[in-house]
Amino acid sequence: MTERLVSHLRYTALAVPEFQTERDFFVNYWGLTEVHAEDGLAYLAAEGSSEPFILRLRQDDKRIDLVGFAVASRADVHALADKLRAEGVQFVHEPQELTGFSGGYGFRVFDGDGRVLEFSTGYETREARKIREREPIPAKLSHVVFNSANLEQSAQWYIDHLDFSISDSLTRPDGASMMHFMRCNTTHHSVAIAMGPHHSLHHLSFEMRGIEEWMRGAGKILRSGARMIWGPGRHNAGDNTFAYFLSPAGNTIEYTTELSVIDEETWEPHRLNIKDVSNQDQWGTAQEMSELIARESFNDIDKGLFVAPPV
Template sequence: MNLSTTPRSPITHLRHVAIAVPDYEPAVEFNRGVWGLSPVADDRDVSFFAAEASSEQYILRVRRAAEKRLDLIAFGAENAAAVDALAERLIAAAVRIDREPGKLDTPGGGYGFRFFDPEGRLIEVSSDVERRAARALEPRESIPRKLSHVVINSTDILNTKAFYEQHLGFRLSDWLEDHMCFMRTRIDHHILAISSGPHVALNHISFEMRGIDEYMRGSGRLIRHGNKPLWGPGRHGAGDNTFTYFMDPNGNVVEYTTELEKIHDDETWVPRRFEATPEAADQWGTGGLITDAMIPAMFNEPDNGLWTPSPL
């Protein structure tokens, strides 16, 4: 039983990630083809992708744009009252609001608002989004089960971490040395991680598979289609999850993972510090230390959408 006296975060889970890309058609084909997501809506310039086993309306949104950017990160809240209360707190703290609480016009509707974090990323928090019919994945069905987590690059990791803790109720799970922190709001070890980088950018988006066998089969499918892993297969120390990282057609890093660690008792959990050793980077020893290909890929290009509202 969780006996923590710390107020519970209003954030329940990671709902979806939205990106804008110049090479739109290859991105659409990659996600609905080899990556294994299901298209649920599109209007020529934007596509929404769901995971078959997730009741979220969509977990990834891809928009056609002249420049590559992270459009927004969307989190879920328990109800409209939680959305309103969070918006009031952020307004009182002089956080820049993009859209005040109201009805959403994206697939599934719902009630939510948008604001900018201290480095200019657009964040959405919503509730009452219509649930999508989901199904259990079959053994050996190697497509994503759900959205696992998102990692962002920050030029001021301590300030960014403090914002998510103080304003959104995130809690620290672990550190990787002093250059990456893993943040949670419920039992998943992290739904957000913040990595120190040379510029503000998207680091990677991670998708959870049904199990180890499905994770390996999915990784193999990507390899057979000519997508060489940037790093992996392997198993991390922090989070205890498996990893295989690939690059999508627009140079964003995406990950297959499974078996992310669960933290059931906030009161007794003590954040750990992992060193960048071969054993901590990859417990299995199959992927080894982070590769020369992964380092520049995860830094990504500077985000061109900071402090700019998304057009939808």
């Protein structure tokens, strides 16, 4: 098995036009904690995570600013940078001291579709606390999912350059792939890529303490007035629960829990036909996935591809 240099998913950074509305939703309803703020910039942490923040919001036209991953050491940062440079990956900046909130040392590149990825180490962490029983707030960032107009090409970039592995795939009845769930450690997936009409954010997923907290969280968000677009249910791929909502900016966000941790030595990827409804939702509690539901997460075309964010 390949020794990966990327250890885990750290955070996602989004730009949104209605910055204050989005920030207030994530703090007042979704359950994140603002740990640092600048003019038009908010860093939001999860109480159960030692990551300094798991979501960064910035005032601007809607886009994915970047996705941050952790690397174990400076030596690994340089080893990964050398590997990507030799493979012709386009850099945003070379390894350097990071001057933003929480610091660290790392570099940024564009992935194959033009999204910005950051790889860092040595950043300041925060003291995580145990989420209380029945407390309906996220414990950590679970995973990020992208839409891609070139599914196989997009997924292969992460396999070839970052040594990610496909854990499972969703397929059409004719066998063509619709979605790949990809891992960089023993967690079933930290990134997934879905076939869509264009490149964009599909959804962000936030891990809850357990089933009780997940259900209470879903009810809390429904009472906030946000619309649930799919759920509650339990996926087959990853075996995790799902409840998808739309944020004020129109981004799909998910409460989940109990995402599988796998034995990489013995795991065999599955190809799961989406027409088998139990592959969509094992419980049968969510409405059957349809073209209308899928369209909700196509999102707006990401206009930030191959354009580095200002911070």
